[in-house]
Amino acid sequence: MSGLTSTLTTARAPIALAVLGSIGLLLALSGVAFGSSWIPLDQVASVILGAGEKTQKLIVLQLRLPRVAIAALAGGGMAVAGFLLQKITRNALASPGVLGVIDGAALGVVVFLAVLSNESNTLVTSIGYQPLAAMAGAVLGIGLVFLLSGRQSASAVRLLLFGIAIAAVFKALVMVMMLIGPIYRTSQAARWIAGAVNEINWSEIQITLLMLLPLLALAVLAARKMPPADLDEVSARSIGLDLPIFRVLIFALAAGLTAVSVAFVGGVGFIGLMAPHLARLVVGRNIHAGLFASFLLGAIMLIGADLIVRVLFSPVEVPAGTVTAVIGAPYFLFLLMSRQRHDG
Amino acid sequence: MQANVLHEVSSNATPLPRSTSLGLVYGGLLITLVAAMVLSVTVGYRIYSLPQAFAALFAFDGSEAATVITSLRLPRAIIAPLVGAGLAIAGVQVQTLARNRIASPDTLGLNAGASLAVVVASAVFGVGSLIGLSLTAALGALVTSLVVFAIAAGAGGLSPIRIVLIGVTIAGLGQSIVQIILTNNEAQLQNLLFWLAGSFVDRPMTLALSGGPFILAGAALALLLARPLDALQADDETAKGLGVPLTLVRIGCFVSVSLLTGASVAMAGPVSFVGLVVPHAARRLVGLRHGRQIIAAALIGAIYAVLADVAARFVIFPVEAPVGAITAVLGGIVLVALLRRRAA
Numbered sequence: 001m002s003g004l005t006s007t008l009t010t011a012r013a014p015i016a017l018a019v020l021g022s023i024g025l026l027l028a029l030s031g032v033a034f035g036s037s038w039i040p041l042d043q044v045a046s047v048i049l050g051a052g053e054k055t056q057k058l059i060v061l062q063l064r065l066p067r068v069a070i071a072a073l074a075g076g077g078m079a080v081a082g083f084l085l086q087k088i089t090r091n092a093l094a095s096p097g098v099l100g101v102i103d104g105a106a107l108g109v110v111v112f113l114a115v116l117s118n119e120s121n122t123l124v125t126s127i128g129y130q131p132l133a134a135m136a137g138a139v140l141g142i143g144l145v146f147l148l149s150g151r152q153s154a155s156a157v158r159l160l161l162f163g164i165a166i167a168a169v170f171k172a173l174v175m176v177m178m179l180i181g182p183i184y185r186t187s188q189a190a191r192w193i194a195g196a197v198n199e200i201n202w203s204e205i206q207i208t209l210l211m212l213l214p215l216l217a218l219a220v221l222a223a224r225k226m227p228p229a230d231l232d233e234v235s236a237r238s239i240g241l242d243l244p245i246f247r248v249l250i251f252a253l254a255a256g257l258t259a260v261s262v263a264f265v266g267g268v269g270f271i272g273l274m275a276p277h278l279a280r281l282v283v284g285r286n287i288h289a290g291l292f293a294s295f296l297l298g299a300i301m302l303i304g305a306d307l308i309v310r311v312l313f314s315p316v317e318v319p320a321g322t323v324t325a326v327i328g329a330p331y332f333l334f335l336l337m338s339r340q341r342h343d344g
Numbered sequence: 345m346q347a348n349v350l351h352e353v354s355s356n357a358t359p360l361p362r363s364t365s366l367g368l369v370y371g372g373l374l375i376t377l378v379a380a381m382v383l384s385v386t387v388g389y390r391i392y393s394l395p396q397a398f399a400a401l402f403a404f405d406g407s408e409a410a411t412v413i414t415s416l417r418l419p420r421a422i423i424a425p426l427v428g429a430g431l432a433i434a435g436v437q438v439q440t441l442a443r444n445r446i447a448s449p450d451t452l453g454l455n456a457g458a459s460l461a462v463v464v465a466s467a468v469f470g471v472g473s474l475i476g477l478s479l480t481a482a483l484g485a486l487v488t489s490l491v492v493f494a495i496a497a498g499a500g501g502l503s504p505i506r507i508v509l510i511g512v513t514i515a516g517l518g519q520s521i522v523q524i525i526l527t528n529n530e531a532q533l534q535n536l537l538f539w540l541a542g543s544f545v546d547r548p549m550t551l552a553l554s555g556g557p558f559i560l561a562g563a564a565l566a567l568l569l570a571r572p573l574d575a576l577q578a579d580d581e582t583a584k585g586l587g588v589p590l591t592l593v594r595i596g597c598f599v600s601v602s603l604l605t606g607a608s609v610a611m612a613g614p615v616s617f618v619g620l621v622v623p624h625a626a627r628r629l630v631g632l633r634h635g636r637q638i639i640a641a642a643l644i645g646a647i648y649a650v651l652a653d654v655a656a657r658f659v660i661f662p663v664e665a666p667v668g669a670i671t672a673v674l675g676g677i678v679l680v681a682l683l684r685r686r687a688a
Contacts, residue, residue: 093509148680157505158683161446164512165679168450168616172672175541180663269516318527325520332513336506337498 013289016282020296024072027303031068032060034310062201070200070208070264071306071320072299075271077212077261079298080219081254082272083279083291087226088250091156092335095273096258099163102267103170104141105134105259109266110177128207131263138259141166142251198317204264211260216295218253223287226250268305268321270328271298277335366636369629373643377425380650384421385413388657420544422552424653424667425646427544427612428622430559430604432645433566435619436626436637437597438489440577442507446682448620449485449605450675451508455614456515457488458606459540463522467529474554474610482558482606488514489598542615542668544653551611558607563642565600569593570634577632615652615668617675618645624678 032044039047039056046052047060078096085094096102112133145153145162152158225246262268279293305323312318385401386392392400392409400410401418431449438447438454449455461484465471471480492514496507522540572593575583583590608615626641649667652674656667 098512148684150684152683152686157509160509161505161683162680164451164508165676165683168679169673169676172616172669172676175672176660176665176669179541179666179669180660269520313524313528316528318524322520322524322527325516326524329513329517329520333495333510336509336513337495 013283013286013293017289017292017296020282020293020300024296024300024303027300027307028068028072031071031303031307032064034307035059035064036315066200066202066205067198067306068303069205071302073205073208073212074261074265074268075275075298075300075302076295077216077257077298078268078272079275079279079294079301080216080291081257081261082298083276083294084219084222084226084250084254084257085272086276087223087287088247088254089156089159092277093160093273093332094156095270096254097267097269097272098160098167100141100145100166100170101138101255101258102141102262102269103167103174104144104255105138105262106174106267107170107177108133108135108137108140108259109263110174111137114177114180128203131207131211131260134263135256135259137170138255138262139252141170142255146248146251200264208260208264212257215253215257215260219257220288220291222250222253223291226287265302266319266321268302269325270332271301271324273335274324274328274331275301277331366630370639370643373640373647377643377647377650380647380654381421381425384424384650384654385417387654388417389662416546419547419549419552420653421650422549423547423555423611424544424649426552426556426559427608427615428618428645428647428649429642430562430608430645431615431618432622432626432641432648433563433638434601434604434608435621435645436623436634436641437566437569437573437601438619439623440573440634441594441597441601443577443579444505444507445624446508446620446679447511448617448623449601449608450515450614450616450620452489452492452511453514453518454485454488454492454511454601454605455609455616456518457491458482458485458609459614460484460518460522461487461606462610463525463540467525474551478555478558478607478610480606481610482602485605485609486598486602488518489601539613541666542613542671543656543664543666544612544649545664547611555607555611558603562600562603562607563638565596565603566638567635569596569600570638573597573634574632577634613666613668615649616672617679618649618671621671621675621678622648624682 029041029044032048033039033041037059039060043052043056044060047056048065052060081101082095085096085099086092109130112130116129145159145166148166149159149162152162258272275298276290276294278297279290282297283289283293301324302320305320305327308323309318309320382394382397385397386394390409390412392413396409397413399405400407400413404410404414434454435448438449438452439445441447442452458481461480462477465477465480471477492507492511495510572583572588575586575588576590576593580590605619622641622645623637625644626637629644630636630640648671652670653667656665656670659665659670
C-alpha cells in the first residue's frame with residue numbers, strides 16, 4: 001500500500017513541480033507588469049530579455065523586478081526553513097515565526113541599525129552586513145528557546161510556547177530600540193517588522209542570493225538524511241537517524257535560512273507555516289519534492305501577497321507581511337482545529 | 345469534596361491565611377500601593393520633595409513644579425493603578441476560566457482585540473470621545489474572548505495549550521490589521537505606536553474618570569462571581585454538581601474581563617503580561633479562594649503597574665520607555681519560568 005502511494009507520488013511530483021513553477025513564473029511576470037502603469041506581459045518579457053525602451057527598462061529593471069525577485073527568494077527561503085522545522089519536529093504547527101527566529105532577526109536588525117548609525121542617520125557600515133545581524137539575532141532567538149526549554153524541547157508544542165515567550169520579550173526590546181531612535185529609523189524599523197518587499201535594490205538581492213544559495217544547497221543535502229515522517233522518534237534514533245546533533249544542525253540551518261530571507265524584507269509571517277503544509281498536499285510525502293514545492297509555494301505566496309497589497313492599497317505601500325498574516329492566521333487556526341494531537 | 349480539593353491544593357501551595365493575617369496582607373499591600381503612588385508623583389526627570397508634592401496637590405500655586413505634578417505626574421499615578429488592577433483581576437478570571445496558569449488577557453489575544461477595536465474606531469470611524477473608545481475597546485475584548493473560546497471549543501475541547509495558541513494567533517492577526525490601517529494613516533503612526541506599546545504618559549485626568557467606572561464595574565462583577573469561580577476551577581462536573589450555572593458564570597466572567605481589559609487598553613494601550621504575572625503572586629500570598637485572590641491581585645497589579653511606570657522613566661533615561669515594554673520583558677521572563685516548571 002505504502003509502496004503504491006510512493007510510486008504515485010513520485011509520478012505526481014514532477015508534474016506538480018512543473019505546474020507550480022509555471023504558476024510562479026506567470027505570477028512573477030504579472031508582478032512586474034502591474035503597478036502605477038500597466039506594462040503588457042509580452043513587453044515585460046522582452047525588456048527582461050534585453051529589448052525595450054528606456055523608461056520601461058527603468059521601471060521594469062530598477063523598480064519592479066527587484067521586488068519580485070526578493071519576494072521570490074525570501075518567500076522561498078522562509079518556506080524551506082518552515083519545511084525543515086516541520087519535518088524535524090514532526091509537527092505541522094512549527095514555523096520560523098513561532099520559534100523566536102523572526103523576532104530574533106528583527107532584534108538583530110534593529111540593534112544593527114541603532115548601533116551603527118551616526119547622528120545624521122546614515123549607516124557607518126555597509127548595509128550588506130544586515131543579513132549577518134539578522135542571522136545573529138535569529139540564532140540567539142532559537143538558541144534561547146532551546147536552551148530554556150531544556151528537556152521539554154522534545155515536544156513541539158512546548159517549544160511553541162517557549163517560542164511565544166521569547167518572541168514577546170524580543171518584541172518589547174525591539175519596541176524600545178525603535179522608540180529611542182529618531183523618527184526616520186522608527187518608520188524604517190516599523191516597515192521592516194511588518195515585512196515589505198519594496199525599495200529593494202539589486203545589491204541587496206545579490207547579497208541575499210549569495211547567502212541563500214549555499215544554505216539551500218545544505219538543506220537539499222540534509223533532506224536526504226531526514227528521517228521519514230511516519231517513523232517515530234525512537235525507531236528513527238535506533239537506525240541512526242534523528243541524532244541530537246543532526247537536530248541542532250537542522251534548527252540552525254532553518255534559523256539561518258529565515259534570517260537571510262527576512263534580512264531585507266522583514267518579518268513576513270506565516271509563509272514558513274503554510275507553504276510546507278500546502279506542499280505536502282500538492283506533492284505528497286517525498287522529501288525532495290516537498291522541499292522544492294515548499295520553495296516554489298513560498299515564492300508564489302510572497303509575490304502574490306505583494307501583488308495583493310499593490311492592487312488593494314495603491315498608492316500606499318502596505319507591507320506584504322500583513323497580507324500573509326491575515327491569510328496565514330486563519331490557516332493556523334484551521335490547522336489547530338483540524339488536527340487533534342498537538343497537546344504534547 | 346470540592347472544599348477538600350481546594351483546601352488540599354491550596355495548602356500545597358501556601359497555607360490558607362487566617363483572617364487576621366489576611367488583613368495584614370491587604371493592609372501591607374495597601375500601604376505599599378500608597379507609597380508607590382507617592383513615589384510616582386515625586387520622582388522622574390525632575391525629582392520633587394514630598395512637601396512640594398503636597399503643596400501642589402492641596403495648595404496649587406501655579407509654579408512649574410506644581411504644574412508638572414498636577415497635570416503630568418498625578419494622572420499617571422492614578423491611571424497606572426487602575427489599569428494594573430483591572431488587568432490583574434481579568435488575569436485571575438481567565439486563568440480559572442481557561443484552567444490554564446499562563447492564560448492572561450495578552451496570551452488570549454484580548455489586548456490585541458481591544459487595541460484593534462480602538463484603532464479601527466479612531467482611524468476609520470473617527471470616534472474621539474473617551475467613553476466611546478473605552479466601550480469600543482471593551483467590545484473588542486468581548487468579541488475576541490468569545491472567538492477564542494469558540495474556536496478552542498470547536499477544535500475539540502478547551503485544552504489549555506490550544507487556547508493559548510489560538511489566542512496568540514488571533515493577536516498576530518489583530519496586529520497585522522492594525523498595521524494595515526496605520527500604514528494607510530501615516531500621520532497617526534508615531535502617536536499610535538507609542539499608545540500601542542502601552543504607556544501611561546500624557547494621559548489626561550479625564551481618561552481616569554471615563555475609564556475608572558468600567559474598571560469598578562468589572563471588579564464588582566468579578567467579586568460577585570468569586571464563589572462560582574471557586575467551584576469552576578476544579579472541573580465542570582464538580583461545578584455542576586454544586587449547582588453552579590456554568591454558562592451564566594462564564595458569560596458573566598467574559599463581560600467582567602472585557603470591561604476590565606477594554607477600559608485598561610483604552611486608558612493605557614495594551615500593557616503586556618500584567619494579567620499573566622500578578623495572579624501568580626496573588627495566589628502565593630492568599631491562596632486559591634477567588635474572593636481573596638481578586639482583592640490581592642487588584643492591589644498587587646496596581647503596585648506592579650505603578651512601579652513599572654516609575655521604572656519606565658529611568659531604564660533608557662532621559663527618554664521614557666513605554667511601560668508596556670518593561671512589563672513585557674518581565675512577563676516574558678516569568679512566562680519562561682512558569683513553562684520551565686511546567687506550571688502550564
